[in-house]
Amino acid sequence: MEFINPTVNTDLLPKAAGVNWQPLEQAYLKALRIQLLIGSGIALAILIIVLFLAPISNLFLTALLAGGLWLIISVGTWFLQSISFKHKAFALREHDILFRSGWLFRTIAVCPFNRVQHCAVSSGPIDRRFNLASLKVFTAGSAGDIMIPGLLQEKAFIIKEFLTQKIDSDEPAAESMD
Amino acid sequence: MNLQQNQWTDPQRQSPAALMLILFRVIRNMIKTFWPLLIIYFVRGSRSFDSWELILILLPLFLFVRSFLEFLFFRFNISDEQLIIRTGILRKQTVAIPLNRIQAVHLEQTFIHSLLGASRISFDSTGSEKVEVKIDALKTSNANELKDFILSLSDTTVYTANTPFGKNPGYTDNTLFGEYPESPGNDAFAGNATGIEGGKVAERPKEKALITLGLSDLLKLSFSSNHIEAFFIILSFLFSILDNLRELIKDKIELWADEASAYLVAGSATGIIFLIVVVLVVSVIVSTGRTFLTYFNFFISKTATSYKIKSGFLNIREKLVPFNKIQFISWRANFVRRKLGIYLLQFHSVGNDEVKDKQQIKIPLTQTSFIPLLCNEYQPLFEDGSLHMMNAAYARRRLLIIGIPLTAVLTVVGYFMMEWKSLYLLLILPYVYISARTFSRRFRLKLSEEALFIHKGVWGTQEQLLRWNKIQKISIRQSRYQQKNNLANLYLHTAGGVLSAPFLELDLAQRIMDYALYKIEAENEPWI
Numbered sequence: 001m002e003f004i005n006p007t008v009n010t011d012l013l014p015k016a017a018g019v020n021w022q023p024l025e026q027a028y029l030k031a032l033r034i035q036l037l038i039g040s041g042i043a044l045a046i047l048i049i050v051l052f053l054a055p056i057s058n059l060f061l062t063a064l065l066a067g068g069l070w071l072i073i074s075v076g077t078w079f080l081q082s083i084s085f086k087h088k089a090f091a092l093r094e095h096d097i098l099f100r101s102g103w104l105f106r107t108i109a110v111c112p113f114n115r116v117q118h119c120a121v122s123s124g125p126i127d128r129r130f131n132l133a134s135l136k137v138f139t140a141g142s143a144g145d146i147m148i149p150g151l152l153q154e155k156a157f158i159i160k161e162f163l164t165q166k167i168d169s170d171e172p173a174a175e176s177m178d
Numbered sequence: 179m180n181l182q183q184n185q186w187t188d189p190q191r192q193s194p195a196a197l198m199l200i201l202f203r204v205i206r207n208m209i210k211t212f213w214p215l216l217i218i219y220f221v222r223g224s225r226s227f228d229s230w231e232l233i234l235i236l237l238p239l240f241l242f243v244r245s246f247l248e249f250l251f252f253r254f255n256i257s258d259e260q261l262i263i264r265t266g267i268l269r270k271q272t273v274a275i276p277l278n279r280i281q282a283v284h285l286e287q288t289f290i291h292s293l294l295g296a297s298r299i300s301f302d303s304t305g306s307e308k309v310e311v312k313i314d315a316l317k318t319s320n321a322n323e324l325k326d327f328i329l330s331l332s333d334t335t336v337y338t339a340n341t342p343f344g345k346n347p348g349y350t351d352n353t354l355f356g357e358y359p360e361s362p363g364n365d366a367f368a369g370n371a372t373g374i375e376g377g378k379v380a381e382r383p384k385e386k387a388l389i390t391l392g393l394s395d396l397l398k399l400s401f402s403s404n405h406i407e408a409f410f411i412i413l414s415f416l417f418s419i420l421d422n423l424r425e426l427i428k429d430k431i432e433l434w435a436d437e438a439s440a441y442l443v444a445g446s447a448t449g450i451i452f453l454i455v456v457v458l459v460v461s462v463i464v465s466t467g468r469t470f471l472t473y474f475n476f477f478i479s480k481t482a483t484s485y486k487i488k489s490g491f492l493n494i495r496e497k498l499v500p501f502n503k504i505q506f507i508s509w510r511a512n513f514v515r516r517k518l519g520i521y522l523l524q525f526h527s528v529g530n531d532e533v534k535d536k537q538q539i540k541i542p543l544t545q546t547s548f549i550p551l552l553c554n555e556y557q558p559l560f561e562d563g564s565l566h567m568m569n570a571a572y573a574r575r576r577l578l579i580i581g582i583p584l585t586a587v588l589t590v591v592g593y594f595m596m597e598w599k600s601l602y603l604l605l606i607l608p609y610v611y612i613s614a615r616t617f618s619r620r621f622r623l624k625l626s627e628e629a630l631f632i633h634k635g636v637w638g639t640q641e642q643l644l645r646w647n648k649i650q651k652i653s654i655r656q657s658r659y660q661q662k663n664n665l666a667n668l669y670l671h672t673a674g675g676v677l678s679a680p681f682l683e684l685d686l687a688q689r690i691m692d693y694a695l696y697k698i699e700a701e702n703e704p705w706i
Contacts, residue, residue, distance in 0.1 A: 013692040017654075095699035106661060109653040110691065112698045115705065140528065140705075141650025141671035 014093070016110050021089035021100060027130040028150025029085045034126055036081065040074040080104075090148045092159065097137060099146050111146050113166040115139045121156045128153075135159055186327060189253040189264065195296035196315035200245040202290050208238050254313055259331060261301065263311060273311055275301065282484070282500055283325045287318070288493045297321040301328075302503070302528075388485075388551060391476040395544045399473060400466035402514045409461040473542055478552075485525070485552075487541060501555045502706055503527040505674030506644040509549060513637040519546045525556075526674030528706060557645050563626035569665050572681040573614040581610030623679050625690065630670075632677060646697035648672045648705050654687050670694070673705070 047066055056062050084103040091098040096112045116137055123133040133156040134149040151159070209216070216234075247267045254263045260274045286298040299321045300312035316324065391399075474491035484500040509523040522540040543549060550559050585606045592600030613636045620639075624631040632642040651671040660666055666687040668679045679687075697703075 010689050010693050013689075013696050015688065016691050016695060017688050096695060102655075104658055106656045107653055108691075109651060110695060111651045112695060114698065114702055115650045139650040139671070140673040142673065142675050144651040144671040144673075146651065 016096075016098060017108060019091040019093060019098060021091050021098075023089050024085070024148075024150030025130075025132060025152055028132055029082065031126045031130050031132055031150070032081050032085065033078065036074070036077055040070070040077075043074075044070060088150070092162070097146065097148075097163070099148050109146055111137055111139055111144070113163065115141070115144075116163060116167050118167070119160050119163045121153075121160050123153060123156075133157075137163065186254075186256040186324060189255040189262075191253055192249065192313055193296050193315050193317045193320065195291075195294035195317070196249055197246065198294055199290060199296075199315050200249060201242060204238050204241045204245060208241070212237075256328070256331075261311070261328065263313070275311060277328060277331045280328060282498050282503075283328060284496070284498055285318075285321055285325065286494075286496060291315065299324060302500075386480045387477065388480055389476075389478045389541070389543070389548055391473055391542065391544070395542070396470055396473060397466075398518065398520060398544055399542050400469040401462070402512070402518055402520055403465040403469055404512055405458070405461040405465050409457060412457070412460055412464060476542065478541060480555075485555075499525045499527055502704075504556050505648045505672040505705075506642055506677065507553055507556055508640060508642045509543065510635075510640040511638050516635075516639050520544055521546065521549065523549065523552055526672070528673045553643060557629045557643055559643070560624070560626045560629065560631070563624045563631075566623040566625070566682065566686060568618050568621045568623075568679070568681040569663075569683065570615075570618055571659075571663065571665065572618040573611055575659060575681075576614035577607065577611045581607050581614075584610070618681065621679075623682070625693075630690075632679060642677055644670060644672065644677055646694050647701065647703040648674075649694050649698060650705070652691050652694055654684075654691060656684070660684075 047070060051059065051063050051066065080103070084101065087101060087103050087106060089100045091100075095114070096110050097116075098108065098110045100106070100108050117140055119135060119137045121133050121135055127133060131153050132149075133151055133153040134147055135151055135156045137146045137148075139145060212234075244267070248265070251267050251270075252263070252265050254261070256262070256277070259277050261277060261280065263273045265271050265273075280301050282302040284300045284302070286300065287296075288298075291297055294315070295318055296315040297318045298312060298314055299316055313321075313324075471491045473489050475494075476487075476489040478485060478487045480486070483502075484498050486496065486498055488494065488496040504525045504527055506526045507523065508526065509521040511521045515521065521543045523543055524540050541552065543552075553559055585604060588606065589600050589603045592603050617634065617636050620633070620635060622631075622633040624633075629643060629645045632644075634640050649670050650673055653669045653671070655667045655669065656665070660681075664684040665681050666684045668682055668687045668690060670677045670679075682690075
């Protein structure tokens with residue numbers, strides 16, 4: 001066996017990559033698109049104001065270039081959001097929480113419960129409109145937090161409660177010192 | 179000890195010495211920030227009262243008044259088994275740390291502190307608190323009393339940093355270990371050599387000196403340090419002076435520049451050689467100065483629970499590193515030092531972020547045999563274990579993603595500035611490829627039951643040692659290319675920083691992830 005370990009057969013270890021992933025709520029994609037529309041709208045308004053106020057010699061060409069760039073970025077983000085949404089998923093196991101994200105750069109992150117310091121649920125105005133919330137799991141690690149967006153608010157609080165119980169039962173590091 | 183009967187129950191301010199420190203800091207910061215303006219002011223030799231004087235008077239006055247108010251509003255006390263610190267003039271902030279969370283108490287004494295008979299006291303606590311908790315100036319005897327009091331109420335086993343600040347350690351030989359001499363004492367802290375075990379004040383065991391640096395070690399470190407870095411520091415320093423002075427004494431600067439360039443043109447080759455020699459000598463002097471200021475009287479000792487590292491010439495820095503707070507250990511060497519076997523070792527403790535990292539004391543090791551000595555408490559170095567390399571595609575991808583776009587942009591831009599000579603910039607391509615190839619060929623990942631070891635570097639070398647139980651989060655990242663070719667980058671997040679292993683076979687990365695999770699979850703060994 002390549003991975004030397006005299007006491008543990010690593011082939012028999014549970015595979016983190018092979019878990020049953022739970023997708024995010026479909027409403028989250030709608031929330032993302034509304035956010036994008038608002039952001040793009042604001043960007044377009046600023047662009048128009050700048051084009052009218054700034055002393056530009058060739059206004060038509062500049063407006064065409066800036067408008068084209070705005071359109072490419074907005075449409076590109078729209079499609080990237082749709083593709084990456086399909087790849088975003090989370091999984092809860094007996095001892096850890098996993099989050100998968102990204103299309104161009106695919107990432108799988110795992111955080112064991114006995115390393116969780118605390119967790120929080122948050123939701124912005126658009127999220128609340130769709131009854132959505134984000135769950136953030138904090139560890140002591142550098143860039144070691146996990147954020148799972150696009151959960152139904154009730155589900156986010158249930159998972160938070162589950163994690164809190166797990167943290168208590170798994171004796172977090174701070175308590176293990178006592 | 180009864181909390182109701184102690185001198186720390188009532189909220190109190192820092193020692194009046196803190197005011198002197200504040201004044202010193204205001205003056206120092208003013209000089210540091212506005213020294214070019216000060217030079218201009220004096221060079222101009224203005225005699226009439228103008229806006230310059232007003233700025234020079236009002237700004238430090240404002241800063242001092244603000245700092246004075248901060249001093250007045252800073253109060254600390256111990257109540258309900260918590261250390262409570264209240265700060266803020268308009269926006270109040272209260273930090274409360276349960277005493278049983280306090281891991282270590284550090285006493286520090288800068289040069290100014292020692293003149294004022296005061297010490298800075300700071301606290302390390304468990305958990306993910308990012309707030310740095312410290313009391314800037316307390317009378318040294320009071321600081322000791324507070325430290326002892328806090329530790330007597332703490333449940334943790336902690337030995338405090340009873341520092342010999344005033345005196346030098348007195349060890350000037352190269353290294354002392356095997357036979358451990360007693361750590362040198364200090365008059366200022368005499369009689370406080372206590373540690374706390376299980377909440378009871380206990381006699382502190384004698385510290386074991388591990389490494390000290392002598393003159394020859396300091397010289398070795400000085401000459402092998404990065405002179406290129408020192409050269410650029412000098413260069414940026416000179417540029418900042420010129421930049422600041424240019425506007426106001428433009429004529430004089432131009433005159434000096436003309437004279438200097440005339441001299442160089444006249445001397446031609448001799449002038450250039452002279453300039454190079456001067457820069458080289460200045461760089462070596464600066465490097466030597468920096469090394470001596472940082473590592474003068476360097477001393478590392480070991481108690482039952484922690485390493486104590488002390489060094490510095492004017493500002494004596496002392497760091498207490500409890501063994502259990504070490505998240506991973508790394509040691510590195512530049513090209514010259516690698517050849518000479520000189521390394522800088524670093525304990526990555528809880529809460530070391532990138533900014534703080536620069537302020538961390540790096541331990542200079544003049545012999546490679548010191549490395550296992552400092553790793554043993556954390557994790558003995560291992561010879562056995564499985565060895566893995568990264569995929570050779572790494573070099574090609576670096577060339578494609580970084581080398582070619584970078585070279586293309588630079589060459590095109592360079593063409594407008596120096597025409598066909600910009601083709602020399604194409605040499606960046608082989609440099610990027612050779613560097614990446616060397617990096618991938620030298621990269622080694624060694625895995626054992628208890629820990630993993632990473633060896634990497636291009637011209638220099640960097641080694642990292644990490645115990646599985648110190649991992650907080652694990653992630654695997656794949657670009658589109660890596661997804662198609664079953665490759666992955668592995669990131670191991672600890673409370674002391676992130677370790678990465680790029681371009682591993684996906685299967686290996688996943689197996690490492692699964693094994694790390696097994697070690698963390700099944701064995702449930704504490705990480706701190």
